[in-house]
Amino acid sequence: MKKPADPKPHDFDFAIIGSGLAGLTMALHLADHGRVALFAKDGLVDGSSLYAQGGIAAVLSPEDSFESHVQDTLDAGAGLCRESAVRFVVEHAPQAIRWLIAEGAPFTTHDGRYHLTREGGHSQRRVVHAADATGRAVETTLAAKAAAHPRIHILTDHIAVDLITSAKLGVSGPNRCLGLYALNKTTGTVDAYGARLTALATGGASKAYLYSSNPDTSTGDGISMAWRAGCRTANLEFVQFHPTCLYHPQAKSFLISEAVRGEGGLLLLPDGTRFMPDYDARAELAPRDIVARAIDSEMKRLGLDAVGLDISHKGRAFIVDHFPNIYERCLGFGYDMAQGPIPVVPAAHYTCGGILTDLRGRTDLAALYAIGECAYTGLHGANRLASNSLLECLVLGRAAALDAITGLATSHPPVALPPWDESRVTDADEGVVVSHNWEELRRFMWDYVGIVRTNKRLERALHRVALLNQEIHEYYANFKISNDLIELRNLVQVAELIIRSAQSRTESRGLHYSRDYPEPDRTRPARDTVLTPPHFAQACRLPGDHWP
Structure with missing residues (x-):
């Protein structure tokens, strides 16, 4: 269907910066209620969501329970999860999965039921998946829906430069977000885009590290823009290092899914000795922070470049059936998972902290939402439980959309925004x-x-x-x-x-592990690390039931 011409092509009801699972979820829920601009700084499906392998955690089995999923999340979060956030996300998980199924997500089935796998930190099988490429399956499914919707205007190769606020422009009244400036990478021009309501769904910041499992787009854009606009951040010290990325000079930190260990994969030293039982009773199924530190410790102790991950004992048929994409990628780098261990190392993987929000995605700045990995709701605490990340994108993407639909009626109409000023700059001479x-x-x-x-x-x-x-x-x-x-x-x-x-x-x-403070502080209750910017945007105080 051809999209209708826009009388004001740079003014929208909703602007969503980021086209991963969180951004797509919000866009699809909003599209019947207003004009949506969806910004993608590369292609529509080039973000981190595309590369998620394991799956989405949700209570879908009669043997499982919300309480079990809640407790596993709280345990992984090391005392810093906000239980209200955990319960909200866990209890809305089955609904999120049903929505994805209705949208056409091709989840793996077994004997007529959706197959559930188990990952580190989970006490039950509750991870619904699409083979070993869940992110690709759900991302491409929703991207196709968004591309076909006449009210979703997709701007690929557009990278946001900064948010535009009323305080920066000297507009009277409480400070609020008015839209954004974005660079069109094809033309090299920067344009202003007005929006009644704006959402950041820009992902994490793992590319701040030398080794990362993330694509090159994970550069902390939303977190930085929100900070410059006056929003608080929380718990950014908690950077999750995925324990098992393939070690190969051309692999560019190719992720080996948590589910490989969940299905029986063992971590081995070069002589074939297991070491995880020495670090935690759950061994290879311990949460990621424990496994990553154990691997790091053994590598430093023995001077190793990598350790081995071995699932060859499960047999070739099992491996090819459960991990077809990982198996083929490893073969391409010269490693046969069915023949013996593959070399793995930890790599920066997930930003557990982010922009402080409530459970409707609202930030400190009026008319600005943040969802997905760039946000901190309190779900992950000090460590993210495996496969809760895509789940958070779905649940909070929908929650933010519902709030935005309600808020649209009372939102301010777009104001005239000044054009980007390049009158006093020159072409770079020292790239x-x-x-x-x-x-x-x-x-x-x-x-x-x-x-x-x-x-x-x-x-x-x-x-x-x-x-x-x-x-x-x-x-x-x-x-x-x-x-x-x-x-x-x-x-x-x-x-x-x-x-x-x-x-x-x-x-x-x-x-967060410090040699100077090697134990948790037991003299006071666990606390969040909240940072407040110099120009704190107090226009939208977060509800007291979520953040005091």
Whole structure:
């Protein structure tokens, strides 16, 4: 169906920045209620959701229960999950799965029922999946729906530069989000897009690290833009390192799904010895933070480049049936999972903290939502339970949409936005500065703010990030912007927030492990690390039942 012409092509009811599972879910729920702009900084399906392998956790079996799923999530979160958030997401999980099925998601079945697998940290089989490529299956299914909808306007190759707020423009009344500036990567122009309501669904920031399982788009864009607009962040020190990424120079940290261990895969040293039972009674099925630290410890103790992950004892037929995509990718790199162990290492995988929101996706700034990995609802606490991430995208994407539909009637109409001003900048003459700073950032974040941290390492990292910030600010002020400069600017900002959050936590908990404070602080209740920007946007105070 041909989409109707727009009288004001840059004014929308809803602007959603990010086209992963959270953004697509929100867009599809909103599309019958207003004009939706969906921004994708590369292709429509190039974000992290596409690469999720394991599945989506939900209570779908009579042997399972909400209480069990809640408890597993709380246990993994190491005392920092907000139970109200956990219960909200868990109890809405079956509804989210039914919606996906109705939209056409091709989940794997067995004997006429949806097949449920088990992953680390789960006490039951509750992970519904599409073979070993769940993210690709659900992302492409919803992307096709969005592309066909006449009221969803998809802007690919558009990277958001910054949010536009009424305070920045001097508009009277309470501060609120008015839309965004976005760079059209095809034309090189920056345009202003007005929206009654705007949502950030930009994913995480794992590309701040040298080794990551994430695509190159995971540069913390939404978190940085929200911070600059006056929104608080929470718990950014909790960066989840996936324990098992394929170790190969050309693999670019190809993820080996949690489900491989869930289905019996064993972690081995070069001599064939298991080591996980020495670290945790749950062995290979322990939560990711425990498994990642154990692998890191053994690699450093023995000077190893990688450890082995072995599921060959299950037989070729089982492996090919359960993990067809992983099996083929490993074969392409010269490793046969059916013949013996494959080499794996930890890599930065998931940003557990993010923009502080309530359970409707609302941020501190009026008319601005944040959903998915860029947001912090309290679901994940100090460590994310496997396969709760896609679930959060679905549940909070729908919750934010329902709130936005209600709020549209009382929202402010788009105002005239000033065009992007490039009158005082020139073409960049030293592009190497951007690439060099990018490499420097990722290296020192890996070395100093990685799986194991110390006060001295964090001090060194903060000193280096301050120097980078100064260079990038000068570069940003004097030269025309590019995709790489925007991403670097955002990554450095998020890196600073991660470091500052880590410095303020004087204990080890979940994904944050400090040699200076190797135990949890038991002298007081567990607390969130909330950072407040200099220009705190107090226009939209979050409800007290979620955040005091």
